[in-house]
Amino acid sequence: MRICVVGAGYVGLVSAAVFADWGHDVVCLDNDPLKIGRIRAGNLPVYEPGLPEMVSRNMEKKSLRFTTDWEVAVKDRELVMVAVGTPPGEDGHPNLTALWNVVKSLKASIRDHVLVAIKSTVPVGTCAAVSRFLNEDREGRFDIISAPEFLRQGSAINDFMSPDRMVIGCRTEAARQSMKELFEPLDCPVIFTDWQSSEMIKYAANAYLAMKISFINTIANLCEEADANIYQVALGIGLDRRIGPAFLKPGIGFGGSCLPKDTKALVALGETYGVNVSLFQEVLRINHEQRVRIVKKLEARLEGLAGKRIAVLGLAFKANTNDVREAPALAIIHQIVQAGGQVVAYDPVVDMKDLSPLYGFTPAEDAYQAVTHADAAVLLTEWDEFYGLELERVRELMNQPLLVDGRNLFAPQVMRQLGFHYIPVGISEEHVANSLVPTA
Ligand SMILES: NC(=O)C1=CN([C@@H]2O[C@H](COP(=O)(O)OP(=O)(O)OC[C@H]3O[C@@H](n4cnc5c(N)ncnc54)[C@H](O)[C@@H]3O)[C@@H](O)[C@H]2O)C=CC1
Numbered sequence: 218m219r220i221c222v223v224g225a226g227y228v229g230l231v232s233a234a235v236f237a238d239w240g241h242d243v244v245c246l247d248n249d250p251l252k253i254g255r256i257r258a259g260n261l262p263v264y265e266p267g268l269p270e271m272v273s274r275n276m277e278k279k280s281l282r283f284t285t286d287w288e289v290a291v292k293d294r295e296l297v298m299v300a301v302g303t304p305p306g307e308d309g310h311p312n313l314t315a316l317w318n319v320v321k322s323l324k325a326s327i328r329d330h331v332l333v334a335i336k337s338t339v340p341v342g343t344c345a346a347v348s349r350f351l352n353e354d355r356e357g358r359f360d361i362i363s364a365p366e367f368l369r370q371g372s373a374i375n376d377f378m379s380p381d382r383m384v385i386g387c388r389t390e391a392a393r394q395s396m397k398e399l400f401e402p403l404d405c406p407v408i409f410t411d412w413q414s415s416e417m418i419k420y421a422a423n424a425y426l427a428m429k430i431s432f433i434n435t436i437a438n439l440c441e442e443a444d445a446n447i448y449q450v451a452l453g454i455g456l457d458r459r460i461g462p463a464f465l466k467p468g469i470g471f472g473g474s475c476l477p478k479d480t481k482a483l484v485a486l487g488e489t490y491g492v493n494v495s496l497f498q499e500v501l502r503i504n505h506e507q508r509v510r511i512v513k514k515l516e517a518r519l520e521g522l523a524g525k526r527i528a529v530l531g532l533a534f535k536a537n538t539n540d541v542r543e544a545p546a547l548a549i550i551h552q553i554v555q556a557g558g559q560v561v562a563y564d565p566v567v568d569m570k571d572l573s574p575l576y577g578f579t580p581a582e583d584a585y586q587a588v589t590h591a592d593a594a595v596l597l598t599e600w601d602e603f604y605g606l607e608l609e610r611v612r613e614l615m616n617q618p619l620l621v622d623g624r625n626l627f628a629p630q631v632m633r634q635l636g637f638h639y640i641p642v643g644i645s646e647e648h649v650a651n652s653l654v655p656t657a
């Protein structure tokens with residue numbers, strides 16, 4: 218199929234590369250010339266395992282091209298897939314400026330019949346509005362499809378190629394057949410729905426995942442006070458097939474460009490329709506409190522943060538991505554700095570150049586430099602590199618061996634034996650001291 222993917226971000230670049238790998242002829246358009254220049258030079262703007270190899274392989278084969286030019290991008294295309302950002306606006310509703318700019322460009326540059334699949338996460342009703350706008354001059358010229366994406370950053374290629382399901386919202390048999398053909402290599406159920414249900418499925422899925430995380434964090438906080446162990450609790454409830462084991466990892470709350478944004482969008486949607494969505498407001502409030510709780514733990518152990526040197530290990534919102542959009546680490550650093558603490562931070566892949574003056578921290582070359590003379594360290598991203606730290610060396614370098622672990626990377630008993638004052642999430646200090654049962 219001759220495909221144009223609009224937007225060369227996490228979703229667009231991955232979609233374009235995989236479609237090309239499946240043998241389609243793909244042009245990927247982005248309106249950021251710097252981004253397109255970097256991609257063409259083999260220096261991808263997003264960190265995603267396996268993606269650089271897939272992009273360069275298909276660029277060499279000429280099955281994947283990049284452009285900023287609309288005429289080049291849409292020439293002879295059968296399908297245009299839109300994957301531009303839909304960031305949260307001030308009022309919680311997604312900002313659809315980029316999407317509508319694309320839709321206007323499509324209307325201006327395409328004359329023949331074309332399929333337009335919206336992969337961006339868009340509010341319920343958007344596909345209908347886009348279809349009305351694009352077809353106002355000639356009915357049926359643009360056939361609109363809602364094709365929400367469920368990949369996760371850090372495992373994007375694998376998720377894209379092995380999804381649990383595909384959801385396609387469409388109105389015509391031609392669109393249905395084209396999507397069946399396009400996603401034929403996938404071995405998963407394909408659900409065909411109307412536009413609105415497809416759009417709602419995307420928000421509902423992300424809000425449910427967000428709710429699960431706020432749920433387990435609440436139980437973790439209770440475990441800390443009631444001398445229980447969140448690992449045993451998560452295992453015990455996760456084995457119930459009605460609950461399931463995924464997304465029950467306690468920590469510092471969810472971040473990233475989507476779970477917070479999409480949960481806020483559902484709150485905004487509820488307000489639009491006058492539907493009580495306080496459940497989602499509470500999910501967001503709990504998520505915010507979880508970040509504050511980490512800083513309170515530090516403050517309590519250090520008797521205040523003024524003048525204290527705090528090492529922050531990890532900035533990305535989770536491992537295997539360089540993305541810091543809504544990263545809990547940045548919110549936590551902000552609080553520590555506000556309370557008078559001095560932060561030295563390290564992340565294996567995040568570019569800290571612009572972030573360090575903005576958030577008022579000192580960047581470190583590696584984890585060991587970050588912890589040197591630190592009064593405490595806070596671990597905020599579960600990078601593999603941190604699993605492999607020489608912990609005795611870390612302890613020796615610190616002013617005092619206080620480690621607040623927002624990701625529960627280490628076994629508490631081992632940390633205790635190594636002489637750390639180790640504070641994980643969801644396991645009380647008494648529990649660590651007294652339990653004979655392994656905790657992590
Ligand atoms: N990041 C993720 O893991 C997932 C994101 N989504 C959704 O997919 C959409 C895209 O997300 P990301 O890829 O993370 O965004 P991103 O911000 O990484 O990429 C968006 C790209 O669109 C480009 N763009 C903006 N306006 C444009 C225009 N008028 N013409 C051409 N290009 C334009 C930007 O320059 C940027 O490169 C969002 O709606 C998001 O909610 C869905 C599932 C997963």
Ligand SMILES: O=C(O)[C@H]1O[C@H](OP(=O)(O)OP(=O)(O)OC[C@H]2O[C@@H](n3ccc(=O)[nH]c3=O)[C@H](O)[C@@H]2O)[C@H](O)[C@@H](O)[C@@H]1O
Binds near residue numbers: 472
């Ligand atoms: O719409 C999107 O953009 C995507 O949003 C999430 O994917 P992503 O944001 O890449 O990352 P997740 O793995 O979901 O993690 C989100 C946040 O939750 C946190 N998390 C996740 C799982 C868990 O058990 N506990 C937990 O705290 C992570 O550390 C991270 O901060 C969804 O998982 C994807 O299905 C969806 O496509």
